[in-house]
Amino acid sequence: MIIRLATRGSRLALWQTEHVAQLLHNAGFATEIVPMQTTGDAVQDRSLAKIGAKGVFTEELEESLRRGETHLAVHSAKDVQSSIPRELELLAFLEREQVNDVVLSYNEQFSLDKPGIVLGTSSTRRKAQLRRFYPYADTAEARGNLQTRLRKLEEGQYDALVLAYAGVHRMGYDHLVRAVLPTDQFVPATGQGSIAVECAANLDGALKNQLKAALDHPATHACLLAERAFLHTMEGGCSIPSFALATLEGDALRLHGGLISLDGEEYVEEIQRVDSAAEAYALGVAVAESVLARGGREILASIREHRG
Numbered sequence: 001m002i003i004r005l006a007t008r009g010s011r012l013a014l015w016q017t018e019h020v021a022q023l024l025h026n027a028g029f030a031t032e033i034v035p036m037q038t039t040g041d042a043v044q045d046r047s048l049a050k051i052g053a054k055g056v057f058t059e060e061l062e063e064s065l066r067r068g069e070t071h072l073a074v075h076s077a078k079d080v081q082s083s084i085p086r087e088l089e090l091l092a093f094l095e096r097e098q099v100n101d102v103v104l105s106y107n108e109q110f111s112l113d114k115p116g117i118v119l120g121t122s123s124t125r126r127k128a129q130l131r132r133f134y135p136y137a138d139t140a141e142a143r144g145n146l147q148t149r150l151r152k153l154e155e156g157q158y159d160a161l162v163l164a165y166a167g168v169h170r171m172g173y174d175h176l177v178r179a180v181l182p183t184d185q186f187v188p189a190t191g192q193g194s195i196a197v198e199c200a201a202n203l204d205g206a207l208k209n210q211l212k213a214a215l216d217h218p219a220t221h222a223c224l225l226a227e228r229a230f231l232h233t234m235e236g237g238c239s240i241p242s243f244a245l246a247t248l249e250g251d252a253l254r255l256h257g258g259l260i261s262l263d264g265e266e267y268v269e270e271i272q273r274v275d276s277a278a279e280a281y282a283l284g285v286a287v288a289e290s291v292l293a294r295g296g297r298e299i300l301a302s303i304r305e306h307r308g
């Protein structure tokens with residue numbers, strides 16, 4: 001049987017989908033890759049926070065699952081909305097890449113501590129974290145896929161770019177990495193570094209189990225469950241500067257989650273642990289509720305006011 005894989009057409013999306021195809025081949029499946037354009041690819045002149053962000057990189061792929069034209073949709077886990085419609089299902093999360101944000105520059109002497117540097121990013125989370133931890137740096141909007149952003153960097157629109165290491169590594173740009181940002185300050189976005197595989201809920205059950213066995217990484221899955229429960233409870237979607245990183249420590253699951261105001265001034269973070277991955281979902285809810293109660297609600301309200 002040929003498994004049809006829906007994907008965005010960007011080079012990173014195709015890399016991720018070829019990786020999924022390889023794992024499926026190892027399990028004896030044939031595959032066909034079906035690239036398609038999403039709203040997020042089409043709209044390049046506005047920041048994601050302004051488009052509204054809900055599902056802009058996933059909707060068209062999900063529609064092809066609903067129509068039965070494809071069997072699986074391959075996403076960056078970070079781009080997947082915190083709640084999935086009933087007729088769809090997140091089947092698998094692939095083993096996570098190193099989760100850090102990194103700083104890329106063509107200048108080998110680049111230093112984050114030099115006053116007046118301009119850093120390209122389109123993420124409200126990274127902008128806010130940079131304001132808090134590197135207040136002397138300026139930021140400038142950097143939308144578009146990785147290749148587009150690197151071209152803007154090469155043209156001198158910024159001194160450096162802040163990006164997820166996962167995409168940088170997968171695209172072969174390790175040689176441009178000048179700094180690896182620590183995850184205790186630059187806590188990544190929910191799902192960063194993992195690939196999510198989605199299917200229609202009514203796909204044949206036996207096939208689902210075989211596909212899941214070929215693709216899913218249970219440790220990553222547990223971490224993503226906690227992070228996604230956090231994001232869902234945070235009720236802000238992907239355009240607010242929230243962050244959540246779950247890690248396994250033996251059998252225990254640790255979640256570091258929080259929220260930061262756009263100017264980096266207000267900061268609420270929380271770290272909690274549970275004894276087993278079975279409690280992943282409850283952990284995500286508990287961390288988010290605590291962050292909301294300890295000042296997160298006020299931060300969300302001020303962000304909404306700012307957006308108008």
Ligand SMILES: NCc1[nH]cc(CCC(=O)O)c1CC(=O)O
Binds near residue numbers: 164191
């Ligand atoms: N929203 C864009 C996006 N979605 C996934 C990645 C990188 C790869 C990943 O985190 O899996 C990126 C680019 C970036 O943040 O640098």
